[in-house]
Amino acid sequence: MAIQIYGIPLSVAVRRALVVFKELEVPYDLVTVDIIKGEQKSDKALKNQPFGKIPYLHDSDNDLTLFESRAIARYIVGKYDKSGKSGLLPTDEVDAARFEQAVSIEVTAFNPPANGVANELVFKPVLYKKETDQAKLVEALASLNDTLNVYETILSKQKYLAGEYLTLADLFHLPLGTVLTDMAKLNVLTTDKRPSVQRWWKDISSRPSWLVVKADTTPLVFTTE
Ligand SMILES: N[C@@H](CCC(=O)N[C@@H](CS)C(=O)NCC(=O)O)C(=O)O
Numbered sequence: 001m002a003i004q005i006y007g008i009p010l011s012v013a014v015r016r017a018l019v020v021f022k023e024l025e026v027p028y029d030l031v032t033v034d035i036i037k038g039e040q041k042s043d044k045a046l047k048n049q050p051f052g053k054i055p056y057l058h059d060s061d062n063d064l065t066l067f068e069s070r071a072i073a074r075y076i077v078g079k080y081d082k083s084g085k086s087g088l089l090p091t092d093e094v095d096a097a098r099f100e101q102a103v104s105i106e107v108t109a110f111n112p113p114a115n116g117v118a119n120e121l122v123f124k125p126v127l128y129k130k131e132t133d134q135a136k137l138v139e140a141l142a143s144l145n146d147t148l149n150v151y152e153t154i155l156s157k158q159k160y161l162a163g164e165y166l167t168l169a170d171l172f173h174l175p176l177g178t179v180l181t182d183m184a185k186l187n188v189l190t191t192d193k194r195p196s197v198q199r200w201w202k203d204i205s206s207r208p209s210w211l212v213v214k215a216d217t218t219p220l221v222f223t224t225e
Pocket residue numbers: 011012013014035040052053054055067068069070
């Protein structure tokens with residue numbers, strides 16, 4: 001039986017996990033949990049994801065339940081790429097440390113301001129029909145630009161965030177980055193003013209794995225199994 005991922009195709013965190021399945025061509029079943037209806041807070045969902053969020057995974061091979069998209073991504077690489085051929089999860093001590101450094105940057109320096117901007121420009125007005133808070137938007141955008149200026153310095157010296165090879169740390173940027181470029185129509189990742197960020201973003205956002213995940217824009221109307 002294929003691994004089951006619980007969530008919806010449009011969720012940023014679900015997509016962060018799904019792109020890794022696609023990279024490694026690992027089949028999965030997406031079991032929909034409607035976050036608009038609040039199904040992530042049901043008793044059943046809370047048993048699997050105690051914070052009441054999506055995604056979570058169930059692997060019937062070892063009866064494993066796992067949540068947090070980045071942990072799911074690591075699990076999939078660990079299980080299906082034992083030889084480490086993909087390079088997505090480095091094991092050499094130096095490469096592994098550089099990888100953790102890059103993941104930490106994504107979690108602490110990119111994700112919060114990128115999520116703040118996406119929240120004000122897309123999630124609030126489009127999904128929740130709420131008004132944009134201009135002050136919060138300006139603050140998040142300034143912080144995001146600060147981060148991407150540092151990314152420019154890093155990426156002017158190496159091809160990817162953890163070094164010369166693509167890792168999960170790069171892929172983790174794809175869902176929120178795409179909300180910024182495709183939905184909020186911002187040029188923060190594509191501007192000529194940051195040529196190395198532009199080169200990196202063009203490279204990772206055109207990967208076939210991501211194009212497949214991004215193409216699934218199933219509307220937010222679901223039933224849970
Ligand atoms: N750090 C978590 C974040 C999960 C998350 O925030 N998921 C959102 C959807 S993208 C969610 O479930 N929102 C509904 C809620 O918070 O009630 C992960 O990466 O899995």
